Amino acid sequence: MDKVLATVVVLALIALALTGMAIAWRKRVARDSRFQIIAPGAPIVSHSSAPAEFSGLYVATTLATDPLQRVTLPGLSFRADAHVLVSMDGLSIAPRGEKSTFIPAAQIVQIHRTQVAIDKAVEKDGLTAISWTAWDTLAQEDVEFTSFFRFSIPEVRLACENALTSSFPNAKATSKEVAS
Structure with missing residues:
Protein backbone atom coordinates (compact mmCIF):
# COMPACT_ATOMS: atom_id res chain seq x y z
CA MET A 1 0.00 0.00 0.00
CA ASP A 2 2.90 2.36 0.74
CA LYS A 3 4.30 1.87 -2.77
CA VAL A 4 0.93 2.63 -4.33
CA LEU A 5 0.58 5.83 -2.29
CA ALA A 6 4.13 6.93 -3.15
CA THR A 7 3.48 6.23 -6.84
CA VAL A 8 0.27 8.25 -6.80
CA VAL A 9 2.01 11.18 -5.07
CA VAL A 10 4.89 11.14 -7.57
CA LEU A 11 2.53 10.94 -10.55
CA ALA A 12 0.46 13.81 -9.13
CA LEU A 13 3.59 15.93 -8.73
CA ILE A 14 4.67 15.15 -12.29
CA ALA A 15 1.21 16.04 -13.60
CA LEU A 16 1.27 19.27 -11.61
CA ALA A 17 4.72 20.19 -12.98
CA LEU A 18 3.68 19.47 -16.58
CA THR A 19 0.49 21.48 -16.15
CA GLY A 20 2.49 24.40 -14.73
CA MET A 21 4.91 24.29 -17.67
CA ALA A 22 2.04 24.23 -20.18
CA ILE A 23 0.32 27.19 -18.49
CA ALA A 24 3.59 29.17 -18.36
CA TRP A 25 4.27 28.48 -22.06
CA ARG A 26 0.76 29.61 -23.05
CA LYS A 27 1.21 32.82 -21.06
CA ARG A 28 4.55 33.48 -22.78
CA VAL A 29 3.05 32.91 -26.23
CA ALA A 30 0.12 35.21 -25.36
CA ARG A 31 2.53 37.87 -24.04
CA ASP A 32 4.62 37.79 -27.22
CA SER A 33 1.66 37.73 -29.62
CA ARG A 34 1.66 41.53 -29.49
CA PHE A 35 4.82 41.65 -31.62
CA GLN A 36 4.36 41.91 -35.38
CA ILE A 37 7.53 40.97 -37.26
CA ILE A 38 6.79 43.01 -40.39
CA ALA A 39 6.08 46.61 -39.40
CA PRO A 40 2.76 48.18 -40.45
CA GLY A 41 2.96 49.78 -43.87
CA ALA A 42 6.12 47.90 -44.79
CA PRO A 43 5.87 46.14 -48.13
CA ILE A 44 5.57 42.40 -47.80
CA VAL A 45 8.31 40.99 -49.96
CA SER A 46 10.12 37.75 -50.30
CA HIS A 47 13.53 37.16 -51.75
CA SER A 48 13.33 38.59 -55.28
CA SER A 49 16.98 37.86 -55.96
CA ALA A 50 18.64 34.51 -55.42
CA PRO A 51 19.39 34.36 -51.71
CA ALA A 52 22.56 32.94 -50.24
CA GLU A 53 21.71 29.95 -48.05
CA PHE A 54 23.55 28.81 -44.94
CA SER A 55 22.93 26.02 -42.44
CA GLY A 56 23.58 26.32 -38.73
CA LEU A 57 21.96 26.18 -35.32
CA TYR A 58 19.30 28.75 -34.48
CA VAL A 59 19.86 29.35 -30.76
CA ALA A 60 17.29 31.89 -29.57
CA THR A 61 15.70 35.28 -30.03
CA THR A 62 15.65 37.71 -27.11
CA LEU A 63 14.65 41.28 -26.46
CA ALA A 64 17.70 43.46 -27.08
CA THR A 65 16.98 45.35 -23.86
CA ASP A 66 16.53 42.14 -21.85
CA PRO A 67 18.88 39.44 -23.19
CA LEU A 68 17.75 36.98 -20.51
CA GLN A 69 14.17 36.95 -21.80
CA ARG A 70 13.53 34.52 -24.64
CA VAL A 71 10.65 35.51 -26.89
CA THR A 72 8.26 33.16 -28.66
CA LEU A 73 7.73 34.78 -32.02
CA PRO A 74 6.13 32.72 -34.81
CA GLY A 75 8.82 30.52 -36.32
CA LEU A 76 11.42 31.57 -33.73
CA SER A 77 10.28 29.80 -30.57
CA PHE A 78 12.55 26.77 -30.35
CA ARG A 79 16.25 26.03 -30.76
CA ALA A 80 16.82 23.93 -33.87
CA ASP A 81 18.99 23.37 -36.90
CA ALA A 82 18.08 26.10 -39.35
CA HIS A 83 18.54 27.42 -42.84
CA VAL A 84 19.39 31.11 -43.05
CA LEU A 85 18.67 32.81 -46.37
CA VAL A 86 20.23 36.22 -47.01
CA SER A 87 19.42 38.55 -49.91
CA MET A 88 19.19 42.29 -50.46
CA ASP A 89 15.46 42.01 -49.65
CA GLY A 90 15.95 40.63 -46.17
CA LEU A 91 16.67 37.63 -44.04
CA SER A 92 14.73 34.36 -43.76
CA ILE A 93 15.21 32.10 -40.78
CA ALA A 94 13.82 28.58 -41.16
CA PRO A 95 14.38 26.42 -38.08
CA ARG A 96 13.63 22.73 -38.60
CA GLY A 97 10.03 21.99 -37.57
CA GLU A 98 8.97 25.66 -37.59
CA LYS A 99 7.65 27.94 -40.31
CA SER A 100 10.08 30.27 -42.05
CA THR A 101 10.30 33.82 -40.72
CA PHE A 102 11.16 36.69 -43.08
CA ILE A 103 12.68 39.91 -41.73
CA PRO A 104 12.82 42.79 -44.26
CA ALA A 105 16.21 44.41 -44.87
CA ALA A 106 15.00 47.77 -43.51
CA GLN A 107 14.47 46.17 -40.10
CA ILE A 108 17.99 44.71 -39.76
CA VAL A 109 19.77 46.93 -37.24
CA GLN A 110 23.05 45.30 -36.29
CA ILE A 111 25.23 42.28 -37.02
CA HIS A 112 27.86 41.27 -34.51
CA ARG A 113 29.51 38.37 -32.72
CA THR A 114 29.03 37.40 -29.12
CA GLN A 115 29.89 34.63 -26.71
CA VAL A 116 26.66 34.20 -24.75
CA ALA A 117 22.96 33.88 -25.56
CA ILE A 118 20.20 33.21 -23.06
CA ASP A 119 21.06 29.55 -22.53
CA LYS A 120 24.14 29.00 -24.65
CA ALA A 121 27.75 29.91 -23.91
CA VAL A 122 30.52 29.19 -26.39
CA GLU A 123 34.06 30.28 -27.15
CA LYS A 124 34.82 33.99 -27.56
CA ASP A 125 32.77 35.45 -30.44
CA GLY A 126 31.37 32.00 -31.29
CA LEU A 127 27.80 33.16 -31.91
CA THR A 128 26.58 35.34 -34.75
CA ALA A 129 23.99 37.82 -33.48
CA ILE A 130 21.56 39.68 -35.72
CA SER A 131 19.61 42.53 -34.18
CA TRP A 132 16.39 43.59 -35.87
CA THR A 133 13.20 45.46 -35.10
CA ALA A 134 9.56 44.41 -34.95
CA TRP A 135 6.39 46.35 -34.23
CA ASP A 136 4.87 46.25 -30.75
CA THR A 137 1.12 46.55 -31.37
CA LEU A 138 0.49 47.31 -27.69
CA ALA A 139 3.02 50.13 -27.22
CA GLN A 140 2.74 51.25 -30.88
CA GLU A 141 6.50 51.43 -31.33
CA ASP A 142 9.44 49.49 -32.71
CA VAL A 143 11.09 46.98 -30.39
CA PHE A 151 27.69 27.84 -37.21
CA SER A 152 29.84 24.78 -36.54
CA ILE A 153 31.99 25.27 -39.65
CA PRO A 154 34.05 28.50 -39.47
CA GLU A 155 34.00 28.97 -43.25
CA VAL A 156 30.19 28.81 -43.29
CA ARG A 157 29.98 31.32 -40.44
CA LEU A 158 32.34 33.72 -42.20
CA ALA A 159 30.49 33.37 -45.52
CA CYS A 160 27.14 34.01 -43.78
CA GLU A 161 28.49 37.04 -41.92
CA ASN A 162 29.99 38.42 -45.14
CA ALA A 163 26.65 37.95 -46.92
CA LEU A 164 24.86 39.69 -44.04
CA THR A 165 27.21 42.68 -43.91
CA SER A 166 27.21 43.12 -47.71
CA SER A 167 23.41 42.71 -47.99
CA PHE A 168 22.63 45.05 -45.11
CA PRO A 169 25.25 47.82 -45.25
CA ASN A 170 23.06 50.12 -43.13
CA ALA A 171 23.29 47.77 -40.14
CA LYS A 172 25.44 49.27 -37.41
CA ALA A 173 28.89 47.85 -36.78
CA THR A 174 30.08 47.29 -33.23
CA SER A 175 33.41 46.69 -31.60
CA LYS A 176 32.78 43.03 -32.42
CA GLU A 177 32.49 43.69 -36.12
CA VAL A 178 32.02 40.46 -38.02
CA ALA A 179 34.15 41.05 -41.09
CA SER A 180 37.48 39.53 -40.02
Whole structure:
Protein backbone atom coordinates (compact mmCIF):
# COMPACT_ATOMS: atom_id res chain seq x y z
CA MET A 1 0.00 0.00 0.00
CA ASP A 2 2.90 2.36 0.74
CA LYS A 3 4.30 1.87 -2.77
CA VAL A 4 0.93 2.63 -4.33
CA LEU A 5 0.58 5.83 -2.29
CA ALA A 6 4.13 6.93 -3.15
CA THR A 7 3.48 6.23 -6.84
CA VAL A 8 0.27 8.25 -6.80
CA VAL A 9 2.01 11.18 -5.07
CA VAL A 10 4.89 11.14 -7.57
CA LEU A 11 2.53 10.94 -10.55
CA ALA A 12 0.46 13.81 -9.13
CA LEU A 13 3.59 15.93 -8.73
CA ILE A 14 4.67 15.15 -12.29
CA ALA A 15 1.21 16.04 -13.60
CA LEU A 16 1.27 19.27 -11.61
CA ALA A 17 4.72 20.19 -12.98
CA LEU A 18 3.68 19.47 -16.58
CA THR A 19 0.49 21.48 -16.15
CA GLY A 20 2.49 24.40 -14.73
CA MET A 21 4.91 24.29 -17.67
CA ALA A 22 2.04 24.23 -20.18
CA ILE A 23 0.32 27.19 -18.49
CA ALA A 24 3.59 29.17 -18.36
CA TRP A 25 4.27 28.48 -22.06
CA ARG A 26 0.76 29.61 -23.05
CA LYS A 27 1.21 32.82 -21.06
CA ARG A 28 4.55 33.48 -22.78
CA VAL A 29 3.05 32.91 -26.23
CA ALA A 30 0.12 35.21 -25.36
CA ARG A 31 2.53 37.87 -24.04
CA ASP A 32 4.62 37.79 -27.22
CA SER A 33 1.66 37.73 -29.62
CA ARG A 34 1.66 41.53 -29.49
CA PHE A 35 4.82 41.65 -31.62
CA GLN A 36 4.36 41.91 -35.38
CA ILE A 37 7.53 40.97 -37.26
CA ILE A 38 6.79 43.01 -40.39
CA ALA A 39 6.08 46.61 -39.40
CA PRO A 40 2.76 48.18 -40.45
CA GLY A 41 2.96 49.78 -43.87
CA ALA A 42 6.12 47.90 -44.79
CA PRO A 43 5.87 46.14 -48.13
CA ILE A 44 5.57 42.40 -47.80
CA VAL A 45 8.31 40.99 -49.96
CA SER A 46 10.12 37.75 -50.30
CA HIS A 47 13.53 37.16 -51.75
CA SER A 48 13.33 38.59 -55.28
CA SER A 49 16.98 37.86 -55.96
CA ALA A 50 18.64 34.51 -55.42
CA PRO A 51 19.39 34.36 -51.71
CA ALA A 52 22.56 32.94 -50.24
CA GLU A 53 21.71 29.95 -48.05
CA PHE A 54 23.55 28.81 -44.94
CA SER A 55 22.93 26.02 -42.44
CA GLY A 56 23.58 26.32 -38.73
CA LEU A 57 21.96 26.18 -35.32
CA TYR A 58 19.30 28.75 -34.48
CA VAL A 59 19.86 29.35 -30.76
CA ALA A 60 17.29 31.89 -29.57
CA THR A 61 15.70 35.28 -30.03
CA THR A 62 15.65 37.71 -27.11
CA LEU A 63 14.65 41.28 -26.46
CA ALA A 64 17.70 43.46 -27.08
CA THR A 65 16.98 45.35 -23.86
CA ASP A 66 16.53 42.14 -21.85
CA PRO A 67 18.88 39.44 -23.19
CA LEU A 68 17.75 36.98 -20.51
CA GLN A 69 14.17 36.95 -21.80
CA ARG A 70 13.53 34.52 -24.64
CA VAL A 71 10.65 35.51 -26.89
CA THR A 72 8.26 33.16 -28.66
CA LEU A 73 7.73 34.78 -32.02
CA PRO A 74 6.13 32.72 -34.81
CA GLY A 75 8.82 30.52 -36.32
CA LEU A 76 11.42 31.57 -33.73
CA SER A 77 10.28 29.80 -30.57
CA PHE A 78 12.55 26.77 -30.35
CA ARG A 79 16.25 26.03 -30.76
CA ALA A 80 16.82 23.93 -33.87
CA ASP A 81 18.99 23.37 -36.90
CA ALA A 82 18.08 26.10 -39.35
CA HIS A 83 18.54 27.42 -42.84
CA VAL A 84 19.39 31.11 -43.05
CA LEU A 85 18.67 32.81 -46.37
CA VAL A 86 20.23 36.22 -47.01
CA SER A 87 19.42 38.55 -49.91
CA MET A 88 19.19 42.29 -50.46
CA ASP A 89 15.46 42.01 -49.65
CA GLY A 90 15.95 40.63 -46.17
CA LEU A 91 16.67 37.63 -44.04
CA SER A 92 14.73 34.36 -43.76
CA ILE A 93 15.21 32.10 -40.78
CA ALA A 94 13.82 28.58 -41.16
CA PRO A 95 14.38 26.42 -38.08
CA ARG A 96 13.63 22.73 -38.60
CA GLY A 97 10.03 21.99 -37.57
CA GLU A 98 8.97 25.66 -37.59
CA LYS A 99 7.65 27.94 -40.31
CA SER A 100 10.08 30.27 -42.05
CA THR A 101 10.30 33.82 -40.72
CA PHE A 102 11.16 36.69 -43.08
CA ILE A 103 12.68 39.91 -41.73
CA PRO A 104 12.82 42.79 -44.26
CA ALA A 105 16.21 44.41 -44.87
CA ALA A 106 15.00 47.77 -43.51
CA GLN A 107 14.47 46.17 -40.10
CA ILE A 108 17.99 44.71 -39.76
CA VAL A 109 19.77 46.93 -37.24
CA GLN A 110 23.05 45.30 -36.29
CA ILE A 111 25.23 42.28 -37.02
CA HIS A 112 27.86 41.27 -34.51
CA ARG A 113 29.51 38.37 -32.72
CA THR A 114 29.03 37.40 -29.12
CA GLN A 115 29.89 34.63 -26.71
CA VAL A 116 26.66 34.20 -24.75
CA ALA A 117 22.96 33.88 -25.56
CA ILE A 118 20.20 33.21 -23.06
CA ASP A 119 21.06 29.55 -22.53
CA LYS A 120 24.14 29.00 -24.65
CA ALA A 121 27.75 29.91 -23.91
CA VAL A 122 30.52 29.19 -26.39
CA GLU A 123 34.06 30.28 -27.15
CA LYS A 124 34.82 33.99 -27.56
CA ASP A 125 32.77 35.45 -30.44
CA GLY A 126 31.37 32.00 -31.29
CA LEU A 127 27.80 33.16 -31.91
CA THR A 128 26.58 35.34 -34.75
CA ALA A 129 23.99 37.82 -33.48
CA ILE A 130 21.56 39.68 -35.72
CA SER A 131 19.61 42.53 -34.18
CA TRP A 132 16.39 43.59 -35.87
CA THR A 133 13.20 45.46 -35.10
CA ALA A 134 9.56 44.41 -34.95
CA TRP A 135 6.39 46.35 -34.23
CA ASP A 136 4.87 46.25 -30.75
CA THR A 137 1.12 46.55 -31.37
CA LEU A 138 0.49 47.31 -27.69
CA ALA A 139 3.02 50.13 -27.22
CA GLN A 140 2.74 51.25 -30.88
CA GLU A 141 6.50 51.43 -31.33
CA ASP A 142 9.44 49.49 -32.71
CA VAL A 143 11.09 46.98 -30.39
CA GLU A 144 14.56 45.57 -30.99
CA PHE A 145 15.24 41.84 -30.87
CA THR A 146 18.46 39.85 -31.25
CA SER A 147 18.55 36.41 -32.87
CA PHE A 148 21.56 34.19 -32.19
CA PHE A 149 23.09 31.58 -34.49
CA ARG A 150 25.87 29.03 -34.10
CA PHE A 151 27.69 27.84 -37.21
CA SER A 152 29.84 24.78 -36.54
CA ILE A 153 31.99 25.27 -39.65
CA PRO A 154 34.05 28.50 -39.47
CA GLU A 155 34.00 28.97 -43.25
CA VAL A 156 30.19 28.81 -43.29
CA ARG A 157 29.98 31.32 -40.44
CA LEU A 158 32.34 33.72 -42.20
CA ALA A 159 30.49 33.37 -45.52
CA CYS A 160 27.14 34.01 -43.78
CA GLU A 161 28.49 37.04 -41.92
CA ASN A 162 29.99 38.42 -45.14
CA ALA A 163 26.65 37.95 -46.92
CA LEU A 164 24.86 39.69 -44.04
CA THR A 165 27.21 42.68 -43.91
CA SER A 166 27.21 43.12 -47.71
CA SER A 167 23.41 42.71 -47.99
CA PHE A 168 22.63 45.05 -45.11
CA PRO A 169 25.25 47.82 -45.25
CA ASN A 170 23.06 50.12 -43.13
CA ALA A 171 23.29 47.77 -40.14
CA LYS A 172 25.44 49.27 -37.41
CA ALA A 173 28.89 47.85 -36.78
CA THR A 174 30.08 47.29 -33.23
CA SER A 175 33.41 46.69 -31.60
CA LYS A 176 32.78 43.03 -32.42
CA GLU A 177 32.49 43.69 -36.12
CA VAL A 178 32.02 40.46 -38.02
CA ALA A 179 34.15 41.05 -41.09
CA SER A 180 37.48 39.53 -40.02
